Amino acid sequence: MTANDTPIVGITSYAENAAWGAWNVPTALVPLTYVRAVETAGGRALLVPPSERAVEQTLDALDGLVFSGGADLDPAGYDADPHPETNGIRPERDRAELTLMGAALERDMPILAVCRGMEIMNVLRGGDLVQHLPEVVGDEKHKHTPGVFADHDVSVADDSRLARILGDRAPVKSHHHQGVGRVGDGLVETAWAEDGTIEGLEDPERSFALGVLWHPEEDEDAALFRALVEEAAAYRARRTREGAAAP
Secondary structure, three states: OOHHHOOEEEEEOEEEEEEEOOEEEEEEEOOHHHHHHHHHOOOEEEEEOOOOOOHHHHHHOOOEEEEOOOOOOOHHHHOOOOOOOOOOOOHHHHHHHHHHHHHHHHOOOOEEEEOHHHHHHHHHOOOOEEOOOHHHHOOOOOOOEOOEOEEEEEEEOOOOHHHHHHOOEEEEEEOOOOEEOOOOOOOEEEEEEOOOOEEEEEOOOOOOEEEEOOOHHHOOOOHHHHHHHHHHHHHHHHHHHHHHHOO
16 A cells, blocks of 8 residues: 555544643543554544534545544433433534534445444434443443453354454453443444443445444454455545546
C-alpha cells in the first residue's frame, strides 16, 4: 500500500474535561489505543470531534469510521426515563454521532462501532438500551471495577461477518454497565456473552457495519481493526475509480 493509498479512518472523540500541565479544560480526546490500533492495521487515524456541522465534508475526507466508547447515552434519545445509574450523558455528542453515523451508512462507508458506538448504532435504528445490566444479569461482570477492563468470552453467530473475522468464539475486554435492549431495525445480533448479553450487532445490508460492546482496541488481537482498514482501503479505491470515471 503506497502513501497515497493509505485509508484515512476517522475516530469519534470524547468531549470531556482533561488536565495536563497547568491546564484543566474542556477537550476533544480519545484514548491513544484507538489510534495505535488503526495505524498498526495500516490506516491513518484522524480524530473527529463531536459536531453536527459539515458532516458531509467530514465524510468526504474519510474512508472509514470508528465510533469510540465513552459515557452513557441520553435515555431521551430512545424515549426512556433515566435510570439512577445512568450518568455522564453528553447530549451534544449523542446528536453529533447519530447524525454522523446515519450519513456514513448512507454512503456505505465502513464502520466499526465500539461499546458506546454500538449503542449509538442500535438507537439510530430505533432500538433501545438496558440502562443497568446488573439488574438483568445479576452481577457486575461486564464492569467489575471502574477503570479496569473485564475479561470474558463471547460466542459468535457462525453465519455473520463477525465470525469470518474472529471465528465462533473470542476472548474480549469489556467495560460497560449498559447494553442492548430492543434491537434496532435492520440490525442482527452476532455475538453474546455467557449471560445472554448481546455483545455484537451488524447490518447485513451494508458492506461493513459492525458493532461490538467490548473494546477491541485494548486487545492484542487486532483482527477487527485489520478488517476495518482493509474495507476502508477498498472503499477508498472505489471512490478513486468513480472519481476517475466521472466526466
